[in-house]
Amino acid sequence: MRRGRARVPAAVLLIAPSLVVMTALFAWPLVVGVGQAFSGPDGPTLAYARRMLDDPYFWPAVRNTALLVVVLIPIQFAFALTMALLLRERPRFAGAHFYVWVVPLAISDLAAGLVWLSVFADRGYLNSVLEHVGAGGYAWLSYENTTTMFLAVVVAELWRSTSLVLVIVVAGLQGVPKDYDEAASVFGATYWQRLRHVVLPQLRPSLQVALILRTILALETFAVAQALTGRSLPLLVGETYQWYNVLQNPNVATAIALVVLAVSMLAAVGYLRLLRDRTVTR
Amino acid sequence: MSAVTVQNLVKTYASGGRRATDDVSLEVADGEFLVLVGPSGCGKTTLLRMVAGLETPDSGRVSIGGRDVTDLPARERGLSMVFQSYAIFPHMRVRQNIGFGLTMRKVPRDEFDRRVARAAELLRLTDYLDRYPAQLSGGQRQRVAVARAIVVDAAVLLMDEPLSNLDALLRLQFRAELKRIVSQLGTTTLYVTHDQAEAMSLGDRVAVMRDGRVAQLGPPLSVYDRPSDRFVGGFLGSPPMNFLTARVRDGLLAIGDASLPAPDQLSTWDGRDVVVGVRAENIQVSAQARPGWLPARVEVVEPTGAALLLTVRLGDEQLKVQAPTTFQATPDQPLHLYAPQDSLRFYDPETSLALPLTSPSAASSPSPVTSPSP
Amino acid sequence: MSRRRRWHRAAVQAACVAITLFMGVPIYLIALAALSSRESLNRFPLPLLPTDPSTETMSTFLSSTGVTGGFLNSLTVGLGTVALALLVGVPGGYAVARYAFRGRDTYQLFLLLTRALPIVVLSVPLARVFLDTGLYDTTYAVMLLHTALALPTTVLITAAIFVGVPHEQEEAAMIFGASPPQAFLRVVAPQALPGIAAAAMFAFMLSWNEVLGATVLTLNQRTLPAQVLTTLADSPLAYRFAGGLALVLPALVFIAVMRRYLLNMWGTTLR
Numbered sequence: 061m062r063r064g065r066a067r068v069p070a071a072v073l074l075i076a077p078s079l080v081v082m083t084a085l086f087a088w089p090l091v092v093g094v095g096q097a098f099s100g101p102d103g104p105t106l107a108y109a110r111r112m113l114d115d116p117y118f119w120p121a122v123r124n125t126a127l128l129v130v131v132l133i134p135i136q137f138a139f140a141l142t143m144a145l146l147l148r149e150r151p152r153f154a155g156a157h158f159y160v161w162v163v164p165l166a167i168s169d170l171a172a173g174l175v176w177l178s179v180f181a182d183r184g185y186l187n188s189v190l191e192h193v194g195a196g197g198y199a200w201l202s203y204e205n206t207t208t209m210f211l212a213v214v215v216a217e218l219w220r221s222t223s224l225v226l227v228i229v230v231a232g233l234q235g236v237p238k239d240y241d242e243a244a245s246v247f248g249a250t251y252w253q254r255l256r257h258v259v260l261p262q263l264r265p266s267l268q269v270a271l272i273l274r275t276i277l278a279l280e281t282f283a284v285a286q287a288l289t290g291r292s293l294p295l296l297v298g299e300t301y302q303w304y305n306v307l308q309n310p311n312v313a314t315a316i317a318l319v320v321l322a323v324s325m326l327a328a329v330g331y332l333r334l335l336r337d338r339t340v341t342r
Numbered sequence: 343m344s345a346v347t348v349q350n351l352v353k354t355y356a357s358g359g360r361r362a363t364d365d366v367s368l369e370v371a372d373g374e375f376l377v378l379v380g381p382s383g384c385g386k387t388t389l390l391r392m393v394a395g396l397e398t399p400d401s402g403r404v405s406i407g408g409r410d411v412t413d414l415p416a417r418e419r420g421l422s423m424v425f426q427s428y429a430i431f432p433h434m435r436v437r438q439n440i441g442f443g444l445t446m447r448k449v450p451r452d453e454f455d456r457r458v459a460r461a462a463e464l465l466r467l468t469d470y471l472d473r474y475p476a477q478l479s480g481g482q483r484q485r486v487a488v489a490r491a492i493v494v495d496a497a498v499l500l501m502d503e504p505l506s507n508l509d510a511l512l513r514l515q516f517r518a519e520l521k522r523i524v525s526q527l528g529t530t531t532l533y534v535t536h537d538q539a540e541a542m543s544l545g546d547r548v549a550v551m552r553d554g555r556v557a558q559l560g561p562p563l564s565v566y567d568r569p570s571d572r573f574v575g576g577f578l579g580s581p582p583m584n585f586l587t588a589r590v591r592d593g594l595l596a597i598g599d600a601s602l603p604a605p606d607q608l609s610t611w612d613g614r615d616v617v618v619g620v621r622a623e624n625i626q627v628s629a630q631a632r633p634g635w636l637p638a639r640v641e642v643v644e645p646t647g648a649a650l651l652l653t654v655r656l657g658d659e660q661l662k663v664q665a666p667t668t669f670q671a672t673p674d675q676p677l678h679l680y681a682p683q684d685s686l687r688f689y690d691p692e693t694s695l696a697l698p699l700t701s702p703s704a705a706s707s708p709s710p711v712t713s714p715s716p
Numbered sequence: 717m718s719r720r721r722r723w724h725r726a727a728v729q730a731a732c733v734a735i736t737l738f739m740g741v742p743i744y745l746i747a748l749a750a751l752s753s754r755e756s757l758n759r760f761p762l763p764l765l766p767t768d769p770s771t772e773t774m775s776t777f778l779s780s781t782g783v784t785g786g787f788l789n790s791l792t793v794g795l796g797t798v799a800l801a802l803l804v805g806v807p808g809g810y811a812v813a814r815y816a817f818r819g820r821d822t823y824q825l826f827l828l829l830t831r832a833l834p835i836v837v838l839s840v841p842l843a844r845v846f847l848d849t850g851l852y853d854t855t856y857a858v859m860l861l862h863t864a865l866a867l868p869t870t871v872l873i874t875a876a877i878f879v880g881v882p883h884e885q886e887e888a889a890m891i892f893g894a895s896p897p898q899a900f901l902r903v904v905a906p907q908a909l910p911g912i913a914a915a916a917m918f919a920f921m922l923s924w925n926e927v928l929g930a931t932v933l934t935l936n937q938r939t940l941p942a943q944v945l946t947t948l949a950d951s952p953l954a955y956r957f958a959g960g961l962a963l964v965l966p967a968l969v970f971i972a973v974m975r976r977y978l979l980n981m982w983g984t985t986l987r
Binding site: 070071072073074075077078079081082085086088089090092093096142143146149151152153154156157158159160161162163164165166167168169170171174175176177178179181183184185187188189191192219227230231234272273276279280282283286287290297300301304305310313314316317318320321324325328 | 764975
Binding site for chain 3: 416429
């Protein structure tokens with residue numbers, strides 16, 4: 061008991077620095093932020109919130125962000141699952157394929173935007189290829205062509221951020237013992253049956269983590285759109301940047317940031333409720 | 343060399359609630375090899391780790407060589423240990439692994455080399471000194487762990503199931519080797535195992551533990567021969583001791599329809615049930631009926647090579663009987679059993695404790711838990 | 717059956733190649749663009765093969781205002797982030813791996829929760845805080861923000877690494893005369909080193925890539941991505957392509973070095 065009790069302080073001592081840093085850099089700014097958004101020179105105010113809501117860019121930004129999440133996430137998960145299942149078939153050069161597929165893990169959203177800018181720019185590579193084959197070019201990123209602009213952002217984000225889902229799914233698949241899969245195939249299950257009834261249910265925890273993480277990160281999409289379209293395709297976090305850096309109004313910027321936070325939290329809680337693991341509660 | 347004394351050790355893990363060791367006291371004499379044996383969760387490893395200084399007891403004392411070490415960290419207790427997982431360091435060569443304790447004690451270079459060489463020779467590791475553990479077989483890693491433990495010449499050697507990760511054949515070989523090495527060194531040794539055969543073969547004395555307590559402590563053969571309660575009888579020995587219920591009546595012991603003369607020991611139990619314990623190898627078998635033999639029926643026949651192991655039905659009870667390989671047995675065949683009276687052990691059906699050898703009126707009879715002195 | 721099998725293998729192979737092209741070709745294109753001369757970038761259609769490679773575009777980019785400074789700032793912030801995150805995070809990871817202390821689950825949950833906080837929510841109020849404390853527009857400010865972002869992962873990665881070094885080895889070291897710090901340094905640290913290096917690279921990469929916070933917290937002391945972002949609107953395409961390549965190159969090296977740890981880092985520890 062003597063040293064047994066002394067052991068608890070040892071652990072506390074070890075985690076204390078990280079707790080202090082995290083509190084100072086997470087909790088404190090959060091409190092300051094709420095203050096910034098909701099109090100003006102004359103006490104509590106909703107003026108900044110109202111100003112945010114009245115801004116002509118705000119609702120398009122909300123719509124675009126929501127649309128991006130709704131379109132991107134399902135495609136991305138289907139894509140990542142396909143990649144992971146392909147790797148499970150042990151193709152030739154699996155190592156090389158995997159390397160190329162995960163490189164974007166370390167590529168920033170800004171860099172990804174610039175990479176795809178070289179493709180989608182008016183005088184970029186996509187139009188060059190079209191020109192080579194004789195088809196006419198197209199102004200993919202023009203503010204007049206909202207749809208293609210939006211799709212360009214989706215493609216760039218798909219390219220950049222699917223690797224995160226892939227890595228989580230591959231790690232999850234490694235945790236699925238081959239026995240189950242083999243047992244199922246011994247009992248005559250087809251590939252799709254095995255996938256549906258054996259592999260996917262066991263991947264549920266990994267997929268849930270990936271889904272929460274990716275949704276939150278997709279809500280923060282910013283630099284890709286910034287690099288590809290400037291402010292032509294407003295997104296919520298992009299608006300924060302705009303209000304802070306260009307319009308020099310930190311209060312409204314914080315108000316938008318808090319909206320992003322609230323939506324993130326809602327999404328996380330929603331997923332957790334929706335995907336609650338029934339094998340545990342049973 | 344030094345004796346290890348453990349007094350009233352109590353340890354409760356935060357997660358368990360139940361006591362891992364419950365007021366355990368025992369003494370390992372100087373130079374003695376004491377084996378702690380018991381099923382998993384009986385507290386034997388916890389006890390060993392408290393002696394080592396890797397766990398802190400809630401209460402109680404540990405002393406080594408007369409010195410109270412209860413509050414000393416492991417490194418100041420002057421002992422050495424072999425771990426179940428070996429815990430040899432994968433990033434060091436065998437030489438550095440064996441000499442780790444010497445490095446920590448800042449032993450000079452030439453002495454380091456000499457002592458490591460001697461330990462390596464003793465464990466036949468001389469050719470492997472410059473390898474890394476990953477390049478060794480399981481048995482060789484085990485030897486490294488033992489060499490590391492003996493090279494420091496500690497006063498007390500602790501071993502936590504050192505053979506349990508070896509395969510059956512290797513385990514048998516190394517058991518004998520371990521016994522030889524330890525008896526050569528003469529170090530006071532505390533050895534934990536769940537394998538009763540290991541306990542029997544290695545220990546000067548064995549302590550059979552159950553539920554955090556020492557159920558019985560004594561030389562292996564006497565513990566085997568006179569288990570102090572049904573648990574010990576059932577745990578030590580393979581097959582375990584047979585237990586059957588009998589009724590004492592008019593100087594006779596009635597087992598099912600048959601009866602045997604009851605020993606004097608049972609004189610005060612007239613009219614009550616007792617549990618009779620008897621080892622498989624103490625039961626004689628015969629195909630013919632003989633006076634005083636009990637009729638029974640064969641259920642299963644298992645040849646073990648050296649003997650025949652019979653599962654036999656006697657009334658409502660099932661017994662394991664060891665018969666010579668020459669005995670012709672087939673399932674369902676009737677046979678007759680006899681056990682000499684001095685091979686029978688008697689237990690109280692309520693407490694499961696052994697009945698005292700003399701009649702209970704001699705109140706000074708020793709409690710079955712206390713040990714005969716080594 | 718065997719023909720079906722062969723067809724199946726071929727389909728898998730083809731799908732893999734197609735995906736690899738989708739993932740790899742853009743990287744080839746940005747490299748092609750950044751390594752073309754300004755004159756060939758102005759041509760249309762753009763050549764799809766490196767017909768006249770030139771370092772002109774890259775060197776123009778590197779010599780533009782703020783790029784060298786941004787590069788140095790990125791380096792400073794990255795290294796500082798690594799040092800701080802390890803200094804604060806490794807003990808935490810060790811505690812999570814070794815001690816069954818009360819509140820350990822809460823601590824881990826807290827770390828995971830912080831990952832869910834959008835950077836933007838932190839950055840703008842932090843700018844206020846740093847303005848008040850005089851840290852605004854310094855590399856230290858960015859360093860602190862990046863440390864906070866890297867810390868949860870650092871703790872969780874290092875915890876996974878320390879769990880991989882059996883506790884019995886430390887106990888053995890202590891039985892044979894080592895003090896707890898000696899046991900850590902002689903037995904645990906050498907085995908944990910590669911993993912800790914991986915955690916360090918992760919922190920560096922995170923810092924190297926982070927744009928928004930770095931932009932919000934600085935005016936003059938921009939990191940490289942912040943510099944590129946804030947000058948984006950007024951710069952020619954060539955500058956943007958060169959900036960893109962400069963930001964992508966470290967990623968190629970990073971992933972090549974870290975392949976062994978990727979699954980651990982992004983995969984399992986995120987649970």
